[in-house]
Amino acid sequence: MATPTPSSxxxxxPSNTMTPGSFANHLATAFSPLPTGxxxxxxxxxxxxxxxAHQSKAGKSPFNPTGLxxxxxxxxxxxxxxxxxxxxxNAAVALGLNLGSIGSLDGSLAGGSIVGAGxxxxxxxxxxxxxxxxxxxxxxPGRISEExxxxxxxxxxxxxxxxxxxxxxxxxxxxxVLVDVGFKSNVVEHVALTLPTSSDAVNAHxxxxxxxxxxxxxxxxxxxxxxxxxxxxxxxxxRLARLDKLSTAELSCYEAISGVYAxxxxxxxxxxxxxxxxxxxxxxxxxxxxxxxxxxKKSGRPxxxxxxxxxxxxxxxxxxxxxxxxxxxxxxxxxxxxxxxSEKSAYSDRAKSQLWxxxxxxxxxxxxxxxxxxxxxxxxxxxxxxxxxxxxxFGAPENNVTDWLEPSNTVMPVASGQGDAMAIDSATNTHxxxxxxxxxxxxxxIVVPLQTAIEIYATVGxxxxxxxxxxxxxxxxVLPPDASEGPVQQGATRxxxxxRVVVAYQENGDxxxxxxxxxxxxxxxxxxRVIDEIPFSHPKQLVAILASLxxxxxxxxxxxxxxxxxxxxxxxxxxxxxxxxxxxxxSTLDEELAALLSDTPPIPSQPIDPLPIDITLNTxxxxxxxLTFPLNDQVAYLxxxxxxxxxxxxxxxxxxxxxxxxxxxxxxxxxxxxxENLKRxxxxxxxxxxxxxxxxxxxx
Numbered sequence: 231m232a233t234p235t236p237s238s239x240x241x242x243x244p245s246n247t248m249t250p251g252s253f254a255n256h257l258a259t260a261f262s263p264l265p266t267g268x269x270x271x272x273x274x275x276x277x278x279x280x281x282x283a284h285q286s287k288a289g290k291s292p293f294n295p296t297g298l299x300x301x302x303x304x305x306x307x308x309x310x311x312x313x314x315x316x317x318x319x320n321a322a323v324a325l326g327l328n329l330g331s332i333g334s335l336d337g338s339l340a341g342g343s344i345v346g347a348g349x350x351x352x353x354x355x356x357x358x359x360x361x362x363x364x365x366x367x368x369x370x371p372g373r374i375s376e377e378x379x380x381x382x383x384x385x386x387x388x389x390x391x392x393x394x395x396x397x398x399x400x401x402x403x404x405x406x407v408l409v410d411v412g413f414k415s416n417v418v419e420h421v422a423l424t425l426p427t428s429s430d431a432v433n434a435h436x437x438x439x440x441x442x443x444x445x446x447x448x449x450x451x452x453x454x455x456x457x458x459x460x461x462x463x464x465x466x467x468x469r470l471a472r473l474d475k476l477s478t479a480e481l482s483c484y485e486a487i488s489g490v491y492a493x494x495x496x497x498x499x500x501x502x503x504x505x506x507x508x509x510x511x512x513x514x515x516x517x518x519x520x521x522x523x524x525x526x527k528k529s530g531r532p533x534x535x536x537x538x539x540x541x542x543x544x545x546x547x548x549x550x551x552x553x554x555x556x557x558x559x560x561x562x563x564x565x566x567x568x569x570x571x572s573e574k575s576a577y578s579d580r581a582k583s584q585l586w587x588x589x590x591x592x593x594x595x596x597x598x599x600x601x602x603x604x605x606x607x608x609x610x611x612x613x614x615x616x617x618x619x620x621x622x623x624f625g626a627p628e629n630n631v632t633d634w635l636e637p638s639n640t641v642m643p644v645a646s647g648q649g650d651a652m653a654i655d656s657a658t659n660t661h662x663x664x665x666x667x668x669x670x671x672x673x674x675x676i677v678v679p680l681q682t683a684i685e686i687y688a689t690v691g692x693x694x695x696x697x698x699x700x701x702x703x704x705x706x707x708v709l710p711p712d713a714s715e716g717p718v719q720q721g722a723t724r725x726x727x728x729x730r731v732v733v734a735y736q737e738n739g740d741x742x743x744x745x746x747x748x749x750x751x752x753x754x755x756x757x758x759r760v761i762d763e764i765p766f767s768h769p770k771q772l773v774a775i776l777a778s779l780x781x782x783x784x785x786x787x788x789x790x791x792x793x794x795x796x797x798x799x800x801x802x803x804x805x806x807x808x809x810x811x812x813x814x815x816x817s818t819l820d821e822e823l824a825a826l827l828s829d830t831p832p833i834p835s836q837p838i839d840p841l842p843i844d845i846t847l848n849t850x851x852x853x854x855x856x857l858t859f860p861l862n863d864q865v866a867y868l869x870x871x872x873x874x875x876x877x878x879x880x881x882x883x884x885x886x887x888x889x890x891x892x893x894x895x896x897x898x899x900x901x902x903x904x905x906e907n908l909k910r911x912x913x914x915x916x917x918x919x920x921x922x923x924x925x926x927x928x929x930x
Contacts, residue, residue, distance in 0.1 A: 371464040374447055374455040375416050376400060382464045386471035402467070404474035406482060409443065409467070417455055418447040425484055431607075432488045438535035442466065445538065466540040469591065476592050476666050480642050483592040483666065486605045490590060490668070490769055491542050493609035494532035497632060497773075500614040501528045526551045526780065527875055529632070529773045539589060544670070546776045547586035547783045547876070552914045586783050588670040588764070588772065597663035600692070601767035606637035609769050634770045639663060668766050675762035677707040678782045679849050683759040686778055690764055690771045704758030704849050708786050709750065709793060724752040728793045729840060734923040745840035746919050748793055756849040777874040784876040784916065785853045792845065792918040843922060854881070859922055862929060864888050870912060880908055888929060903928055 372378035376398070383390040383402045393399045397419075402409040410422040421444035423436045446463035449455045473483040505520040505528075525531040530546040537543070592603060611633040618631050641661040678686070680699075687694055709726055727749045734744050761779075766772055846856040856869040868883040885908065915921050 371460040374449060374458050374460060376413055378460050379411055382460055382467055386468050388471050404471060406477045406484065407470050407474045418444065421447060428482055428484050432484050435534045439540045442535055442538060442540050462538055469541050473592055476594060481640060481664050486592065486603045487542050487590060489605055489607040491532050491534050492607040494544060494769055496610055496614055497529045498524055498531055522548060522551050530776055542590040543587040544590060544772060545585050545587040547780045549584040549787055550916050588672050590668065590670050592666050593669045594665060595667040597665050600667050600765060602664045603640065603666050603668055604637045605640045608635050608637050611635055669763055670766060670772055671763045672761060675760045676779050676782055677704060677758055677760055677786055679704050680757040680759050682778055683761060686761065686775050689775050690766045692765060702758055703755045705752035705755060705847060707758045707760060708789050724755060726750045730794055730919060732919040732923055734927065744923055746843055747840040748843050748845060750793060750845045750847060752847050754848060780876040781872055781874050785872055787916050788855065788918065791916055843918065845918060857918060861888055861925060878909055878912055880905055885925060
C-alpha cells in the first residue's frame with residue numbers, strides 16, 4: 231500500500247466542527263473512485279476491509295484498543311486528506327459501525343475516548359459482573375485430586391498444609407475446625423473431622439461428618455476419580471467454613487447449632503414415643519410409621535450430618551410418605567445397635583423418596599436489625615410438652631403443646647476503648663450482642679402464593695422487601711411454561727396440556743401402560759414466590775411454619791407428578807421413585823396402591839386415544855384441585871382441598887354415584903369403595919393419573 235503524502239495544508243489537529251453540507255462532501259471524497267492501480271490513502275479504509283473487519287481477529291481490528299499501533303486513527307501523522315474526520319461519531323455511524331460495543335470493560339478506548347461509546351461502568355456493576363463470573367467458576371469445582379482439594383480449600387478461605395510425613399495428608403484448618411484428608415496415589419484413603427475448641431456434644435457428631443466428606447471424595451464403583459467432581463465436597467466444606475469465619479474465641483456457631491439440634495431431638499423423640507403408643511402396631515412397623523408421622527405432621531425430624539450434607543437439617547415432608555419402605559435398606563447399612571432407629575429410617579427414606587428439609591446455619595446480621603443467635607440447649611423444657619390450658623383458658627386440657635423456653639441472651643465482650651451501640655451494660659459498655667443470626671435454607675425451595683409468603687415471613691418477624699416483589703404467578707413457578715405456550719393475558723385462564731404414560735395393572739395382574747392427556751386450567755392466577763431461605767431467632771418459629779410449607783409441598787408434588795416436564799411417566803424418568811402399580815388383585819386398598827417394590831415390566835401401551843383429564847387449579851383462599859374425566863360413559867368429577875399440614879379433604883365428587891360396569895364384575899368392588907377410600911388413595915399416590923387409573927380398575 232502506498233505511503234500517504236502529507237498535505238500542503240497542515241492542520242494542528244482534526245476538527246470536530248462539521249456542518250451537514252460538509253459532512254456530505256467528506257463522504258463523497260472518501261468513497262470517490264480512484265484511478266486503476268492506485269491505492270487509497272491509509273486514512274481511508276476500503277469498503278472490503280470494513281465489511282470483513284468483524285470477521286477478522288480482535289487483535290487485528292483497526293478499531294480494537296489492543297491494535298491501535300496499526301490503526302490509522304492512532305497514527306501520529308495527520309491524514310493526507312484533512313477533510314475526512316473519522317474521529318466524528320457521525321462518520322462512523324454512516325459507515326455502519328456500532329461504537330457502543332467498542333472499548334474496554336469500562337466503556338472507553340485505550341489512549342482516548344469516543345463520544346457515544348457507552349457510559350462507564352459503576353463500581354456496583356463491576357462488582358456484580360465479577361460475582362457472576364465467580365459464580366460460574368464455582369459451578370466447575372474440578373475433579374478429585376490433591377490439587378483439586380487444595381483449590382477448594384483456597385476458595386473457601388481456609389488455610390491448608392500438606393504433610394508428607396508417614397504419607398500425604400492435606401490439613402484444612404480454620405479457627406475452630408480441622409479437616410484432614412489422607413491421599414495415596416492421588417486417591418483419598420481417609421478423612422477426619424475435628425473441632426478442637428468445641429464441646430464433646432459437638433464432636434460426638436464429627437465421625438458422621440467425616441464419613442460424608444469421605445463419601446464426597448470417593449469415586450463411585452467403576453468410575454475413575456478424575457471423572458468425579460468435587461461439587462458436593464466443596465458445598466460441605468463451604469458450609470463448615472461459613473460457620474468457622476463467624477465463630478470467635480467467645481462465641482462458637484457450632485455450639486449454637488448443636489444446641490438447637492439437642493432441643494429439636496428431644497421434641498422428636500417425645501412425639502415419636504407418643505405416636506407409637508397411639509398406633510399400637512408391631513414394633514418394626516410402628517417405628518417407621520411413627521417417624522414419618524412426626525416428620526410429616528408434627529415438629530419434623532432433625533438430622534445432624536445426614537444424607538450427603540454436613541450440618542443440621544430439619545426434615546419436614548416426604549414424597550409419598552404412606553408407602554412402606556421396610557426391607558429396602560441395603561446390606562451395607564449397619565442394622566445392629568450401633569445405628570439408631572431414626573438413622574436407619576432416614577436412610578431408607580432417602581433411598582425411596584424425595585425429602586423436603588431445611589439446613590440450619592448462621593449468617594452475619596446486625597444485632598440491631600434482627601434478634602441474634604443464642605448458644606443454649608434449653609430451648610425446650612425437660613418435660614417437653616404441657617397442657618394447652620396452661621396458656622389458654624379456653625384450651626382443652628387433653629391437648630398438649632410444646633413447652634418452649636426463652637434462653638438468656640448470648641453476649642460478647644467489647645474491646646477496651648471501643649464503644650458499641652448494642653452494648654448490654656450501658657454504664658460500663660463492656661458487652662454486646664453478636665452480629666450473627668440463625669438462618670434456615672430450604673432444600674428444595676418451596677413455591678407458595680404471595681400472601682402465604684407474607685404470612686411465613688411475618689411469623690419469623692420480618693417483612694418481604696418491596697424491591698424483591700416479582701410479577702410471577704404460582705402456577706407459572708410450579709409448572710414452567712412450555713415453548714409451545716403462547717402469552718397469557720392478565721386475568722385470563724392459563725391452559726397447559728401435557729401427555730404422560732401411567733403404569734397400571736390389568737385384571738390378570740399384568741402391568742400395562744396407559745396414556746393420558748392432562749390439561750391444567752389455572753383460574754384466578756395468583757402471584758407466587760419461591761422461598762429458599764428463612765431467618766429465625768427461635769426454633770419454635772420454624773416449627774410454626776412447617777404446616778404451611780407442607781401444604782404447598784404437597785400441592786407442588788401432585789401437580790409435578792401429574793404433569794412431568796419430560797412428558798414421560800415417572801418410572802421412565804430420572805426419578806428414583808417409580809410409578810405405583812395399581813393391582814386390583816390385592817386384598818386391601820393400601821396393598822393395591824403401594825406396590826412400589828414391584829419390578830414387573832409393563833406391557834407397551836396400545837395405539838388408542840389417550841384418556842383426557844381436565845385439572846382446574848385454584849389457590850385462594852385454600853388450594854383446590856378439581857378433576858374431570860370420563861368413567862363408564864359418564865363424566866366423573868372430584869374436587870379436593872389441601873389445607874394446612876397437607877391435610878386432604880374431598881369437598882365434592884360424583885364418583886360414588888357412578889354405576890359400575892356389571893359385565894366386568896366391578897359391582898362387588900364398588901361395595902368396598904367409600905369416600906374415605908378416595909381420600910386414602912389420593913394420600914398414597916399423590917398423583918392424579920394413578921388415582922384415575924385406580925378408579926377405572928375399580929369401576930370400569
